[in-house]
Amino acid sequence: xxxxxxxxxxxxxxxxxxxxxxxxxxxxxxxxxxxxxxxxxxxxxxxxxxxxxxxxxxxxxxxxxxxxxxxxxxxxxxxxxxxxxxxxxxxxxxxxxxxxxxxxxxxxxxxxxxxxxxxxxxxxxxxxxxxxxxxxxxxxxxxxxxxxxxxxxxxxxxxxxxxxxxxxxxxxxxxxxxxxxxxxxxxxxxxxxxxxxxxxxxxxxxxxxxxxxxxxxxxxxxxxxxxxxxxxxxxxxxxxxxxxxxxxxxxxxxxxxxxxxxxxxxxxxxxxxxxxxxxxxxxxxxxxxxxxxxxxxxxxxxxxxxxxxxxxxxxxxxxxxxxxxxxxxxxxxxxxxxxxxxxxxxxxxxxxxxx
Amino acid sequence: xxxxxxxxxxxxxxxxxxxxxxxxxxxxxxxxxxxxxxxxxxxxxxxxxxxxxxxxxxxxxxxxxxxxxxxxxxxxxxxxxxxxxxxxxxxxxxxxxxxxxxxxxxxxxxxxxxxxxxxxxxxxxxxxxxxxxxxxxxxxxxxxxxxxxxxxxxxxxxxxxxxxxxxxxxxxxxxxxxxxxxxxxxxxxxxxxxxx
Numbered sequence: 001x002x003x004x005x006x007x008x009x010x011x012x013x014x015x016x017x018x019x020x021x022x023x024x025x026x027x028x029x030x031x032x033x034x035x036x037x038x039x040x041x042x043x044x045x046x047x048x049x050x051x052x053x054x055x056x057x058x059x060x061x062x063x064x065x066x067x068x069x070x071x072x073x074x075x076x077x078x079x080x081x082x083x084x085x086x087x088x089x090x091x092x093x094x095x096x097x098x099x100x101x102x103x104x105x106x107x108x109x110x111x112x113x114x115x116x117x118x119x120x121x122x123x124x125x126x127x128x129x130x131x132x133x134x135x136x137x138x139x140x141x142x143x144x145x146x147x148x149x150x151x152x153x154x155x156x157x158x159x160x161x162x163x164x165x166x167x168x169x170x171x172x173x174x175x176x177x178x179x180x181x182x183x184x185x186x187x188x189x190x191x192x193x194x195x196x197x198x199x200x201x202x203x204x205x206x207x208x209x210x211x212x213x214x215x216x217x218x219x220x221x222x223x224x225x226x227x228x229x230x231x232x233x234x235x236x237x238x239x240x241x242x243x244x245x246x247x248x249x250x251x252x253x254x255x256x257x258x259x260x261x262x263x264x265x266x267x268x269x270x271x272x273x274x275x276x277x278x279x280x281x282x283x284x285x286x287x288x289x290x291x292x293x294x295x296x297x298x299x300x301x302x303x304x305x306x307x308x309x310x311x312x313x314x315x316x317x318x319x320x321x322x323x324x325x326x327x328x329x330x331x332x333x334x335x336x337x338x339x340x341x342x343x344x345x346x347x348x349x350x351x352x353x354x355x
Numbered sequence: 356x357x358x359x360x361x362x363x364x365x366x367x368x369x370x371x372x373x374x375x376x377x378x379x380x381x382x383x384x385x386x387x388x389x390x391x392x393x394x395x396x397x398x399x400x401x402x403x404x405x406x407x408x409x410x411x412x413x414x415x416x417x418x419x420x421x422x423x424x425x426x427x428x429x430x431x432x433x434x435x436x437x438x439x440x441x442x443x444x445x446x447x448x449x450x451x452x453x454x455x456x457x458x459x460x461x462x463x464x465x466x467x468x469x470x471x472x473x474x475x476x477x478x479x480x481x482x483x484x485x486x487x488x489x490x491x492x493x494x495x496x497x498x499x500x501x502x503x504x505x506x507x508x509x510x511x512x513x514x515x516x517x518x519x520x521x522x523x524x525x526x527x528x529x530x531x532x533x534x535x536x537x538x539x540x541x542x543x544x545x546x547x548x549x550x551x
Contacts, residue, residue, distance in 0.1 A: 291413065307422075307430075310420060310430075311430045314400075314430060314431075315430075319400075319418045320400075320418050320420070321409075321412070321413050321417070321418060321419050321420075322419070322420045322421050322422075323406065323409045323410075323413070323421045324406075324421045324422075325406065326406055340406075343410045344409075344410060344413050347410060347413040347414035348413050350414070350416075351413075351414075351415075351416030
């Protein structure tokens with residue numbers, strides 16, 4: 001893990017954040033003319049550790065994989081507002097000497113991307129070969145496309161949306177309310193005492209339900225009990241699905257900051273790749289090639305949202321490929337269905353520089 | 356690629372001007388689009404329903420949309436393309452009438468190709484032997500054919516008259532080459548350039 005420090009970032013809200021750190025990792029080698037760099041963008045709970053053992057996209061990034069580190073120079077940074085090495089609400093506020101908490105300014109996907117752009121500048125890369133990511137990572141891809149069209153040759157937004165629907169905002173709000181309803185949250189000032197772990201765990205449990213499909217839950221858990229001999233014990237985790245969600249919630253709180261969860265989900269809800277413009281105007285001036293991927297069983301980011309992105313691309317004359325991959329794993333498919341993604345991404349990247 | 360398909364693609368390529376914009380409906384693995392890109396420098400895109408075929412298109416660097424042409428083409432404005440192509444796909448869709456109407460809306464011209472169900476060999480197989488025809492342009496068995504509509508060249512001409520569609524050019528082929536004499540009896544594949 002490396003750290004890129006810079007003096008100041010002017011935020012979309014007009015506020016200034018200073019100083020700023022971005023945690024990042026790189027894989028593979030930057031070639032002599034710096035033309036083989038691909039920026040990988042992570043989702044809500046991801047971090048800079050995308051590849052290698054325990055990396056969140058380990059199956060996709062590496063020698064001979066879709067993002068082939070033998071050919072490409074891969075960069076992944078933890079988002080602004082995160083809690084995995086980059087500046088966020090759990091960082092120390094230089095003005096007070098204490099953790100920011102709710103003194104941290106509101107940040108947007110645009111701010112995250114502007115911070116990444118400084119990192120790309122710092123690495124001396126004029127043009128990215130591609131930017132790719134799923135879910136919130138896909139939103140950052142879209143923001144790169146509209147915010148810095150001259151800085152990338154191609155873009156791969158996966159299982160994402162140009163803007164959140166009310167349903168998506170609603171799920172995020174349930175997560176935020178769960179955190180804020182936890183007595184330990186204390187208006188965001190919990191860094192000296194116990195953290196709002198119950199609230200954050202519940203938020204994560206709701207999240208996990210939305211990441212799976214009806215069918216993948218049926219296949220994975222059915223109505224199975226964890227222990228048939230231990231039933232009717234008044235609201236303990238008896239069903240396997242209950243045990244799984246509790247385990248996921250409990251392990252999440254060990255690695256994630258509740259305030260980061262609030263700030264980042266809000267950034268996703270605010271995001272509008274079209275920036276209020278009509279679909280036909282939104283992507284004007286974009287020259288990059290685009291490949292949009294969706295998954296059939298993803299009901300959190302349904303295919304019609306990907307198709308709206310494709311429509312906007314087409315109306316602006318962008319060369320666009322779109323595939324709706326047949327997968328049963330719901331929104332999680334972009335992390336799980338790597339064989340299908342590999343076919344498409346490898347083929348797509350091969351042709352980025354053609355004509 | 357079969358001889359018949361190869362001939363068909365060459366005929367289609369000749370109908371299209373250099374640098375034209377093309378939408379290929381049911382583009383399959385993208386062979387025709389790739390050929391048109393290479394020979395005519397077209398700005399092409401395809402729509403295809405089969406996922407494996409999408410992989411092939413992406414591998415050829417084509418713009419392709421994974422979708423069902425039966426649901427219409429609402430994302431495209433009127434006359435958005437110089438040519439819309441339905442190569443061997445019209446007879447496979449659920450609603451050819453709607454697909455053709457949409458194709459004629461978004462394309463200034465439309466190129467349609469399909470197998471002739473009234474070819475001599477088909478007539479013999481059905482009329483003499485009482486069997487569903489199988490020949491180079493209808494290479495499938497009844498249980499695995501992707502074709503859902505069976506028509507002759509005369510049927511298509513009648514349809515165009517009924518809908519006020521102008522046939523600008525028509526070329527008929529069999530597995531040995533171009534057919535000019537009794538095409539509805541001797542032609543296996545018809546390629547029609549039509550406009551509204």
